[in-house]
Amino acid sequence: MQIEEKHVMTMLVDNEPGVVSRVAGLFSGKGFNIESICSSPTHDPRVSRITIVTQANAPVVEQIEKQLRKLVNVIKLRGLNGPRCVRRELALACIQFKPEQRAEVLKVVELLNGKIADAGLSHLIVEVSGEQEEVQTALNLLEPYGIKKLTRTGPIGLIREPK
Amino acid sequence: MEMTGSQILMQVLLEEGVDTIFGFPGGAVIDIYDELAKTEIRHILVRHEQGAVHAADGYARASGKVGVCLVTSGPGATNTVTGIATAHADSIPLVVITGQVPTHLIGNDAFQEVDIVGITRPCTKHNYLVKSTADLARTVKEAFYLARSGRPGPVLVDIPKNVANSRSLYHPLGPIRMRAYNPTYQPNVKQLRQVARLVETAERPVIFSGGGVILSGGGAELTRLARSHRIPVTTSLMGLGGFPGDDPLFLGMLGMHGTYAANMSTGACDLLLGVGVRFDDRVTGKTEAFASQAQIVHIDIDPTSIRKNVPVSVPLVGDCRASLQQLNAMTTEEPNAAVADKRRKWLDRIGEWKETQPLSYQQDRAIKPQYVVEQVCALTKGEAIVTTEVGQNQMWAAQYYRFNHPNHFITSGGLGTMGFGLPAAIGAQIACPEKTVVDIAGDGSIQMNIQEMATAVQYGLPVKIVVLNNGYLGMVRQWQELFYGRRYSATRIEYAPDFVKLAEAYGAMGLRARRPEEVIPVLTEGLSVKRPVIMDFVVEAEESVYPMVPAGAPITEMLLV
Numbered sequence: 001m002q003i004e005e006k007h008v009m010t011m012l013v014d015n016e017p018g019v020v021s022r023v024a025g026l027f028s029g030k031g032f033n034i035e036s037i038c039s040s041p042t043h044d045p046r047v048s049r050i051t052i053v054t055q056a057n058a059p060v061v062e063q064i065e066k067q068l069r070k071l072v073n074v075i076k077l078r079g080l081n082g083p084r085c086v087r088r089e090l091a092l093a094c095i096q097f098k099p100e101q102r103a104e105v106l107k108v109v110e111l112l113n114g115k116i117a118d119a120g121l122s123h124l125i126v127e128v129s130g131e132q133e134e135v136q137t138a139l140n141l142l143e144p145y146g147i148k149k150l151t152r153t154g155p156i157g158l159i160r161e162p163k
Numbered sequence: 164m165e166m167t168g169s170q171i172l173m174q175v176l177l178e179e180g181v182d183t184i185f186g187f188p189g190g191a192v193i194d195i196y197d198e199l200a201k202t203e204i205r206h207i208l209v210r211h212e213q214g215a216v217h218a219a220d221g222y223a224r225a226s227g228k229v230g231v232c233l234v235t236s237g238p239g240a241t242n243t244v245t246g247i248a249t250a251h252a253d254s255i256p257l258v259v260i261t262g263q264v265p266t267h268l269i270g271n272d273a274f275q276e277v278d279i280v281g282i283t284r285p286c287t288k289h290n291y292l293v294k295s296t297a298d299l300a301r302t303v304k305e306a307f308y309l310a311r312s313g314r315p316g317p318v319l320v321d322i323p324k325n326v327a328n329s330r331s332l333y334h335p336l337g338p339i340r341m342r343a344y345n346p347t348y349q350p351n352v353k354q355l356r357q358v359a360r361l362v363e364t365a366e367r368p369v370i371f372s373g374g375g376v377i378l379s380g381g382g383a384e385l386t387r388l389a390r391s392h393r394i395p396v397t398t399s400l401m402g403l404g405g406f407p408g409d410d411p412l413f414l415g416m417l418g419m420h421g422t423y424a425a426n427m428s429t430g431a432c433d434l435l436l437g438v439g440v441r442f443d444d445r446v447t448g449k450t451e452a453f454a455s456q457a458q459i460v461h462i463d464i465d466p467t468s469i470r471k472n473v474p475v476s477v478p479l480v481g482d483c484r485a486s487l488q489q490l491n492a493m494t495t496e497e498p499n500a501a502v503a504d505k506r507r508k509w510l511d512r513i514g515e516w517k518e519t520q521p522l523s524y525q526q527d528r529a530i531k532p533q534y535v536v537e538q539v540c541a542l543t544k545g546e547a548i549v550t551t552e553v554g555q556n557q558m559w560a561a562q563y564y565r566f567n568h569p570n571h572f573i574t575s576g577g578l579g580t581m582g583f584g585l586p587a588a589i590g591a592q593i594a595c596p597e598k599t600v601v602d603i604a605g606d607g608s609i610q611m612n613i614q615e616m617a618t619a620v621q622y623g624l625p626v627k628i629v630v631l632n633n634g635y636l637g638m639v640r641q642w643q644e645l646f647y648g649r650r651y652s653a654t655r656i657e658y659a660p661d662f663v664k665l666a667e668a669y670g671a672m673g674l675r676a677r678r679p680e681e682v683i684p685v686l687t688e689g690l691s692v693k694r695p696v697i698m699d700f701v702v703e704a705e706e707s708v709y710p711m712v713p714a715g716a717p718i719t720e721m722l723l724v
Contacts, residue, residue, distance in 0.1 A: 075342060
């Protein structure tokens with residue numbers, strides 16, 4: 001049994017209706033797992049970029065990548081793993097706390113380089129971004145104060161240009 | 164020039180060389196049908212849309228051209244799904260045109276509306292919903308290009324009624340190019356050299372040839388390679404006919420119902436040269452034990468086929484014919500004594516397997532289905548186009564009919580679609596009017612698309628239907644016998660029509676044989692008339708297909724007769 005590892009892949013696709021469905025349908029139809037998926041148009045309005053995180057062993061990853069390349073709407077696909085890539089994730093967390101904890105929470109948010117996207121007497125919506133691990137650490141630190149709602153983009157990324 | 168969508172569609176179909184369409188009209192395609200009637204394109208009116216797709220599929224397999232279907236929206240479209248999935252599993256080039264409700268009604272649950280593009284996404288090579296008449300010509304051109312290029316497959320084009328009705332400027336388009344779709348035809352030379360070296364140094368090589376060899380027209384190159392190096396050849400079900408069945412190097416089919424010689428050779432070989440195959444589970448049995456002594460070379464145009472099911476020593480992505488051609492150019496010599504010497508030991512060993520465990524059956528008082536197939540082969544001199552249904556009839560056809568040419572064995576290999584054989588025979592007969600076309604069927608599966616008898620009679624297509632009538636859904640019965648304590652749950656066909664009268668009711672000829680000595684007379688008469696014929700052979704009820712490899716076992720562990 002080969003070890004399953006987290007694998008990030010990024011692809012350029014035709015920006016057409018149904019393309020995300022083709023990509024996602026390929027995963028579900030072949031029994032592959034999507035951990036996160038993020039899609040939006042690029043600077044070229046005809047082209048979108050989809051980033052997917054999957055958990056699989058090496059032969060399965062090879063098969064997933066080949067199957068994705070076979071889709072007529074997939075223009076280019078690359079792995080997005082290791083140090084030659086820049087990866088970022090963004091999370092929005094709605095923290096709910098007692099009014100007397102407010103100052104403490106604000107301090108933690110500052111410490112985490114978080115941004116405050118919305119604020120009330122007993123809640124904050126905090127925006128944190130960074131490598132997936134950094135985001136996870138931030139959320140772990142915020143958790144004791146009470147996370148009411150949470151959303152994460154999943155990682156997006158680009159491959160670095162040669163120096 | 165300004166034209167309606169329907170006119171543009173006809174124009175593109177003609178440009179693509181379409182001369183026959185299989186279809187069934189309806190409200191959403193009435194304008195397209197109106198335009199179709201004004202062209203030279205022949206339309207074959209089937210009796211069920213599933214029949215249209217299978218017929219187009221049979222036409223494509225027999226002719227090597229793209230098969231085309233035209234059906235209406237909603238149920239017309241959903242009825243094509245099994246046929247599309249069948250073609251997809253076997254990589255058959257089809258363009259399926261479905262009508263759709265007008266664009267302003269899409270998503271409204273309109274009458275006869277269904278999201279056929281959504282439904283067929285996983286079983287087409289690609290599909291399209293055409294949103295504007297201006298896009299129609301390019302879309303249909305792309306559909307044909309995709310269907311026939313690379314690893315072929317079915318492409319569906321969904322055309323809303325108002326797209327067919329509206330007018331748009333039409334300019335003939337040049338050859339299609341698509342940014343993200345570039346199949347690799349020419350193999351990598353470095354990889355090819357590795358393959359050549361293996362071919363030259365292997366002591367116990369076996370070629371395993373599949374449907375890709377037939378689709379690419381690579382049969383002659385394969386035969387040349389095998390003969391010049393004296394390499395024995397086995398094939399998948401889809402590969403039958405890619406190498407002459409009469410050649411002494413032919414081992415027979417591989418896998419679950421493969422021959423003893425083919426399965427044993429694959430188990431013992433030191434080089435397995437897989438060409439245009441996908442190492443399906445029906446071929447490999449237990450994958451860990453498959454060709455366990457061999458280096459596996461895998462030549463295929465579809466990179467996803469490679470290393471999907473079995474580990475491969477040398478992968479080679481490319482068109483089968485082009486790859487074999489180059490391999491021949493690198494290695495082939497005229498067959499000579501040195502090669503014969505080198506190969507003698509291996510071929511002797513194989514000869515022993517062939518001799519000790521040939522395909523066999525005992526002909527006694529009841530008609531044996533294998534005997535019927537053998538006689539069909541003898542009386543057609545092995546030159547007929549044979550279609551099959553699915554199950555025992557299909558396996559006996561594969562085992563006992565000797566296929567010497569490509570494109571002569573037409574069967575639903577991947578999906579295993581019962582009801583495929585009759586409509587496929589109709590399509591094949593239209594593609595090859597001069598050929599004898601025989602559907603080898605069972606009494607179960609023939610009833611799944613029996614309505615197409617009317618199509619055969621209407622168009623005067625003299626297809627010959629050989630029903631191996633055992634009163635059972637025989638393949639499942641066989642499994643129940645072997646693995647389920649003979650509990651024949653739902654496999655006894657307790658009531659079936661009188662096939663002779665049924666044939667006559669359709670206006671075809673019906674014949675029946677109950678005893679072995681009636682087999683040849685019935686076949687002789689049935690094959691000689693220029694009409695569709697159903698020949699009902701009442702065969703041994705509990706005959707089983709052997710050899711058989713139980714599911715999940717190594718293919719060298721066969722149940723023999």
